[in-house]
Amino acid sequence: MSHHHHHGDQDDDLLVEDVPRYFTLEDYEGGVARWCPGCGDLAVLTAVQKILRDEQIPPERTVSVSGIGCSSRFPHYMKTYGFHGLHGRALPVACGVKSRRPDLTVWVATGDGDCCSIGAGHWVHGIRYNMDLVIMLFDNNVYGLTKKQTSPTSPIGLQTNTHPGGAILPPLNPIQTTLGFTNASFVAQTVDWNPIHLQATLHAAYKHRGTGFVRILQRCPTYTAGVFEDLVRDPSRLLVLEHEDGIPVADSLRRIFPNRTTHDPSDLAAARALADRTDYVPIGLFFRDENRPCYEEFSERGLNFTAEERLAALEREVDRFLV
Amino acid sequence: MAEIPIVIVIVQRGGPSTGLPTKVEQGELLPTIFGAPGDDPKIVLAAATIEECYQFVITARELAEQFRGPVILLTDANLATGVAPFPRPELSVESMAADIDPSPWPVGVPPYDWDPDTGLSPRPVPGQPGGEYVLTGLAHTKFGKVAYDPHANQIGCEMRSRKLAALRHTLRPPVIRGDDEGDLLIVGWGSTLGAIDEAVERARGEGHSVSSVHLRFLSPLEPGLTEIFSRFRQVLSVEINYSDPVESPPLIRKETRRLSQLARLLRTRTLVDVDSWSNVHGQPLRPGQIYAEIVKRCEALRGVAR
Numbered sequence: 001m002s003h004h005h006h007h008g009d010q011d012d013d014l015l016v017e018d019v020p021r022y023f024t025l026e027d028y029e030g031g032v033a034r035w036c037p038g039c040g041d042l043a044v045l046t047a048v049q050k051i052l053r054d055e056q057i058p059p060e061r062t063v064s065v066s067g068i069g070c071s072s073r074f075p076h077y078m079k080t081y082g083f084h085g086l087h088g089r090a091l092p093v094a095c096g097v098k099s100r101r102p103d104l105t106v107w108v109a110t111g112d113g114d115c116c117s118i119g120a121g122h123w124v125h126g127i128r129y130n131m132d133l134v135i136m137l138f139d140n141n142v143y144g145l146t147k148k149q150t151s152p153t154s155p156i157g158l159q160t161n162t163h164p165g166g167a168i169l170p171p172l173n174p175i176q177t178t179l180g181f182t183n184a185s186f187v188a189q190t191v192d193w194n195p196i197h198l199q200a201t202l203h204a205a206y207k208h209r210g211t212g213f214v215r216i217l218q219r220c221p222t223y224t225a226g227v228f229e230d231l232v233r234d235p236s237r238l239l240v241l242e243h244e245d246g247i248p249v250a251d252s253l254r255r256i257f258p259n260r261t262t263h264d265p266s267d268l269a270a271a272r273a274l275a276d277r278t279d280y281v282p283i284g285l286f287f288r289d290e291n292r293p294c295y296e297e298f299s300e301r302g303l304n305f306t307a308e309e310r311l312a313a314l315e316r317e318v319d320r321f322l323v
Numbered sequence: 324m325a326e327i328p329i330v331i332v333i334v335q336r337g338g339p340s341t342g343l344p345t346k347v348e349q350g351e352l353l354p355t356i357f358g359a360p361g362d363d364p365k366i367v368l369a370a371a372t373i374e375e376c377y378q379f380v381i382t383a384r385e386l387a388e389q390f391r392g393p394v395i396l397l398t399d400a401n402l403a404t405g406v407a408p409f410p411r412p413e414l415s416v417e418s419m420a421a422d423i424d425p426s427p428w429p430v431g432v433p434p435y436d437w438d439p440d441t442g443l444s445p446r447p448v449p450g451q452p453g454g455e456y457v458l459t460g461l462a463h464t465k466f467g468k469v470a471y472d473p474h475a476n477q478i479g480c481e482m483r484s485r486k487l488a489a490l491r492h493t494l495r496p497p498v499i500r501g502d503d504e505g506d507l508l509i510v511g512w513g514s515t516l517g518a519i520d521e522a523v524e525r526a527r528g529e530g531h532s533v534s535s536v537h538l539r540f541l542s543p544l545e546p547g548l549t550e551i552f553s554r555f556r557q558v559l560s561v562e563i564n565y566s567d568p569v570e571s572p573p574l575i576r577k578e579t580r581r582l583s584q585l586a587r588l589l590r591t592r593t594l595v596d597v598d599s600w601s602n603v604h605g606q607p608l609r610p611g612q613i614y615a616e617i618v619k620r621c622e623a624l625r626g627v628a629r
């Protein structure tokens with residue numbers, strides 16, 4: 001039962017440590033992405049890789065966690081640690097990683113089915129745990145991987161395999177929903193077809209202390225080609241949220257998006273009112289509070305103990321049961 | 324099929340479904356070992372005493388890391404709510420998980436570098452430079468890639484199965500309480516140890532030819548069982564989960580009678596005609612009940628010419 005490798009005893013390891021490392025985009029690029037041509041997932045992948053490169057996060061200190069779905073293939077296309085787990089269960093895994101390894105950067109890729117149907121319970125509690133990670137909700141309004149079933153965010157009338165006569169219920173609005181969860185600390189919305197806003201939003205979520213929840217309106221040309229067409233063609237349908245504490249809006253964006261409004265992301269009531277709007281689709285930062293409790297504050301305790309300290313703590317526990 | 328170390332403790336209570344929520348049962352043996360889609364070999368052990376509940380958690384953690392997979396520790400409501408004094412455990416740094424090794428992962432070594440004999444492989448831990456790989460719940464190759472070709476899943480399943488074979492190889496046969504051979508052998512597992520021991524002692528004191536073994540490893544099963552069983556005229560599992568009573572309505576015959584869970588497991592492993600005595604009253608088995616069953620069976624066996 002021999003382990004045939006001993007890592008750590010190679011002479012050149014030490015050299016590696018001493019050489020300053022500079023990471024290029026390639027250092028984050030895993031296998032060739034097998035998404036359909038025109039799929040919005042690719043833009044998100046690129047944005048994340050650029051953020052990691054810009055921030056110079058070592059690939060080995062990055063973990064991408066997903067559930068199941070087209071979007072959940074994300075970890076396979078990253079050259080970092082990854083966990084492509086069970087449908088709906090990305091958040092428990094991500095929280096588990098973060099609870100014992102707060103030193104790692106964690107990115108969660110989840111779909112509207114993965115997060116808002118089967119994983120909805122974990123969504124509620126993941127947000128409430130507010131651990132320092134980024135949740136990227138790839139919302140293409142459909143179950144893509146399984147070839148077009150109605151998802152909770154499918155618009156009324158969308159013809160799918162489960163509702164050939166058209167989806168019948170009003171779609172769930174993940175921004176409205178998340179703003180209602182206790183301890184939500186960062187809630188933003190962006191679109192896959194504007195790489196600048198997309199990257200700026202994900203970057204802000206990454207910088208946030210706590211869970212950065214970003215809903216990304218994601219095009220799926222294969223199964224929901226029409227759903228975002230209006231928004232893509234007519235940028236005036238979007239309402240860009242601006243604020244000095246919000247997502248930075250580059251001048252180039254101002255030229256594209258005529259409709260903008262100032263929104264203070266510390267104002268939860270205003271954020272909820274914005275989420276309720278049906279005339280425009282707001283993009284930007286709805287809400288941020290850096291001072292919400294994070295579960296790490298509890299789960300990190302004892303991580304820095306030496307073996308002897310842990311032993312002493314255990315002995316004290318055993319003492320309590322002495323008779 | 325991520326192959327990550329995890330210790331899961333299942334404190335069994337009465338079933339089926341929500342059943343007898345606060346009462347004892349040993350009804351999760353087979354679901355624990357087999358309840359998963361596809362082939363999912365895992366290590367399953369059961370504590371028989373409160374002291375073992377403590378020790379086995381340490382064992383389970385070591386096995387989970389060494390075998391890179393789930394280890395399930397079965398206990399039950401009896402053990403969970405009981406109180407028993409035992410000697411203060413000797414704690415040591417060795418019995419705790421080692422610190423995470425952040426040194427670089429060796430170049431060229433795949434994340435599942437399965438040893439062809441044992442299925443074992445060292446595990447890259449996030450933070451180790453060069454070890455970056457993707458765990459997937461899907462079938463995977465040794466590179467951690469989704470297994471698209473037919474052979475990859477076959478190989479992965481074979482490698483995980485070899486881990487159980489490797490562990491089984493290191494286990495010892497169970498200790499026999501009483502003589503090495505005789506009329507009746509009782510086989511138990513989990514919290515029934517005390518009751519079975521007491522019943523067997525009493526029956527033996529009255530001259531009955533009965534012995535017992537109590538299993539701790541249920542998956543892989545402890546070795547030597549076929550050989551031990553062959554030295555007894557009857558082998559009987561005693562446990563707290565459902566089996567059709569011997570005196571059942573006409574449609575249940577000897578060959579169609581549903582046996583208790585350990586009995587079924589033992590039969591598949593040993594091909595011995597193991598019988599079972601069990602109930603689902605939601606109560607701990609009492610030594611007197613077991614004793615009465617032993618005496619009944621021993622007398623019947625004595626009445627039958629060898």
Ligand SMILES: Cc1ncc(C[n+]2csc(CCOP(=O)(O)OP(=O)(O)O)c2C)c(N)n1
Nearest residue numbers: 069070071087111112113114142143144145
């Ligand atoms: C437990 C379980 N239930 C159902 C499935 C089948 N399934 C796979 S992906 C999926 C939905 C994916 O939709 P979404 O999360 O929106 O991801 P997308 O493919 O659209 O990116 C379903 C139902 C599964 N793999 N596991």
Ligand code: SF4
Nearest residue numbers: 035036039070144220
């Ligand atoms: S089916 Fe849709 S979501 Fe899935 S890869 Fe294709 S375009 Fe992307």
Ligand SMILES: [Mg+2]
Nearest residue numbers: 111112140142
């Ligand atoms: Mg989807």
